[in-house]
Amino acid sequence: MGASEVGETGESRGPVLSGSVEGPAVLARDISGGVHFSQPPPVPLEVPLPGPVFKDRDAERADLKRHLVQQAERPRQVRISVVHGPPGAGKTELSRRWAADTRDSFPGGQLHVDYADLRAYRPIGGDVAEALRECLRATGVEDAHLPGELHALAKLFRTRTSSRPVLVVLDSVTHPAQVRPLLPGAEGSAVLVAGRRLEELSDLDDAHAVQLTRLDAADGLLLFAAWSGDRDVAEREPEAAAAVVAACAGLPLALRIAGRKHHKQRRRRQLAELAAELADERRRLAALTVRTTHGEHALSAAFALAYEGLTAEEARLYRLLGLYPGKSADVGTVVCLSGADPETAEDLLYALEDAALVEEGADGRFRFHELVGLHARECAEQEESAAEREAVLERCVDYYMTGAAFADLAIFGDRLRLGGDAAHRAGAANPFQGTNARRAALAWLRAERSDALAVLQAAARHGGMHRQVWQLAESLTALYLNTRYLGDWLAACRLGATAAAADDRPDAEARLRALLSRPLCDSGELAEARAELDAALNCAGRTTNLLLRASVQEFDGRYWDLVDAQRAISSYERALELNIEAEHAHGNEEAEHARGTAIARFFLGGALASSGQRERALAELEAAEESFRRLGDDRMAARALASEAAVHAALDAPETALAAYRQAAEELRACEAHHYEAGVLRALARLEDRAGESATARELRLRALALYEESGNPLAEEVREELGSGANGEPAGDRAAVVEG
Template structure:
């Protein structure tokens, strides 16, 4: 039998677990696939932690996706940042499904299979399954990965539908050998990576988000005691926020509270509020938020890790590929690829808007610690400067699209040279205003960082551009902070024209919040600087803002400033500035009781602004003209003017002024006993105030309810 092939035959012995294999040389070997009697049905998945809370939506989704039946094997990947609870969700779902899979439940912990280098021994994982789930003893295990895979599939097909839980997987290739062929089976995978390549294998992806506020408080109560949480509910909610809803962080915080009964929740929240020590405070025994995130980062390529570190340096929270490219000093295409790598590792969170990301607060602190440790200060400063330069350019383009050729100290020909305008064509103005609104928190953060880092020119230029947003949407606190920082940076740099412009502008929101003393201080300094300037349009503009301050104090003095502004705008051949001076002069004349003169002045202002295509300011002039008509008893003209003004302000997204006009129109409609018109105007004013979080919303809601 010397010519017999390596394996000539393989025959199953009836009623036995053995197979007869004839090997080369004619020897007969009895190969026992299991090596023992029939093993019991495996139920290997560990129990869920008793601290598990909520996740009802995710558990419901798993139940809907893993419908028992006879179809092909279903694969679900539950992914998320380490410590977010992927394993707990899967284990809890398995606990709720006793007997759902007749073949049993097999469990493999890939963390235990991972060596010091991070490589995972999939062959050993298969050997583990064959031994513990299917009773194959060590002596009868095949030697190669391929042979073990085939033997695993044979056993996995024998007992009916099987559930396989693969915990802490890092690569799609680690999963495929474990997919059972028995109809109706399922594979549940947990991973800190998204593993979206498995979509091609029919997998469903379930990325986990942090716990919401209510669930976070419930978890905290389970760890440290319901009575303590109930006694300091507000502090508990603050702790959940500071932990970013991350279960591992909340568990560590709750454990500290449980161990130290005298430590109050408010005191711990105050400790965690200090960003520099937050990660250190969220370390307890073997558990550590920092260690969990570091484990994820250990698998990142060097370039992705460098971008990860630098993302923590961003002023603000949201970013896109272009911002990341500026930060990293690379092309947008390279940044997109690196962001994909970080997103796949669950280190990024989706932000509002297309193709934008944020970092979880605790991840950001971890990344910042790495940046401070591994990046020289010069490189960190250069990275931040590139991002702020990008913000300056983008905001300047938005400002130009919204405000046209109004007065600016920033030289757009220099700042925008060589850059592509993102706001062109029909709808450019609205797109620019929408972009500024979406980015406003990050842009204000950029002003803060630029001022703090001594990037004074960028700080004042960005502050000047942001007024295009504040004129329309009236974020008064933001405007005051941005304008003040920008003016201080301009002063520090010796840019006197820029300082004068910004101090005059910031006087407006200061008056609106009732801070007349600071408004006067700003406007007087602006006047002093403007009188020394050789910039003709600036010299004409600042008196207009002075007039608007004095409107609240001394109307006769205000008229003098408006007249000076009008004269200088005419001399500077600045028709828009002249029209604005007439608009505010007309409003002051109206308030002073000079109604006929007010109408004539406002009609001229409206005609000029409308002719210049400045619909926002033309709408405001028309609204003032409506008041003037009403003061003269010309009600029909007043109604038409106010209606038209409201529509113009709505079309230009000047909703703050639209709301004022709507309320005034509602008052006029009430006088005319036109309840339908009153209801319409009040409803729109309410919509605006509710969207802006205004305190007036409640009052308007009561008024609208009374009109039902």
């Protein structure tokens, strides 16, 4: 207490207390001076309590605890964690749940700021200052004592939070500047951020990132059932429940809204009706809206909040990606869509990723979450003109036509092609040049194959792009002929053939229908393959293009290879005649004519071998191989060599066959002709079985299986059966490497 005060007479008047005293009571005889009694400010507990339903995220909660609570590793550092993910992924709910779980770890309290509530201050840059004012008020500072400038507010905040560890939870954060001024002053404090990824915080402030990914189907079903209050829904209506959960694409907010909607409607509507409503992509976002006595809850509102935080350039790219028919994009796609230079395009893509509106995959391509993509498309349809929406599709089609045409040239050189106009336009730049051109072209087609097909399908639906559709379909077969992807091949050639007919191009229709027969044969659809070949022969007969007619005869022979060897020989002999006639007509000047003759000899050799005419077969195959090597077609030369190996095996010359097969496998691997490589590996395995080398044979089959599985080839099942039954010991037949091609 204070010192004793002495009166005029010298008599002590007892201890004197002056100033401000905190605490509930003071025991004193006499008190004088200006004395003020005050209670300490309450410990702030501002983070809202979590909702009643929460599923999964155990790993993420444990990750946050390891980083934010354990103090032994970095006792003098305020730890920061950033929870990021697409809108509606549950960032806010996870933050609230984790704050509730760890309340005792922060005796100084828990402060909370939602920047979405402070949007009115953003035009003048005052949202951070207002956030600091809110937090300072929570620590007991009255408005009259709040500084006016941001740096002074931040200093005072650090002082007011310097005595005991504090947790600061910041929601809807879009920029690192919204975080740094709110770092508390006490050791052991933590900041939990929910919002964008904020790589700058990770790089400069050692922030720990926690990404929220979509829930799997099982957890999604549990969350939907819990929010609907209908815990038996999965057992009672399994198909409808699974369809609803799938439409929500693992997004917790979507599952929550769908669950509440089912809860409100289940007395008068079956769940199947909600599933049907969500199945329509055009209606899905509108369907994910529920109206309660507390207002409307819409999934699109969460997306709109993120969209509003984008710059004008970012927002435009978001809309254009919404119009893009494909499911993934890279810098080249963005350059095509927006007209930006590559550096700007890359910056824009990463800005959308920081906003958690797109996600970069392991393949370096960017993708929307399905529901975010629907919102982007809605924004585009509302804000972009009809002319711009049309132009986006035209730019996409042109981009893939040009890329695929140049890739086709790099892969096949002077093969027969009726389209490929885009590669010959003035100013068109060839991206596939140099010694690795073929490999780069195949890599590009593999990376783009799903998106290229989606663009092709969109162009076909458009109805006014027949020429572009059949030309793109023809160019894409450069990929399918090397690495099967049978489903894509079937879809592309069917669209191409239909478009060629609409374009009144019987030559192109013949070409596409003949090409279509190959995946049909590979899929075992022989009746349909025969019908397509008959139509192709009819269309080809209406043209004077000898190379085209020869090519259709070759495809006809490929069909008869599977049905009737003698008819196959007849088709190949007719193809050879037509190719030789074309060579003579053009004075042997065109490489594509020489290649056509070599191809006819190659397939004729296979058919002859199949019919037992092995010596003649070897002569045709060796002549074909020599022509291919002279033309620089390593892929076809290796295929011819593999067919020669099959004939040597049938002639009981296993060592010669093994050497030829091994060389062919190496050359096909170098060409990345993986489908044909797999066929050769199977033939090698059969020879190794005969030689008693079962371990080597098994390794060869495993390699073949991996190649077939990568392209979805149904031959993978045959290899699995071979692996399951062990060595079969059967000799490699004459046609082993030919039929599979």
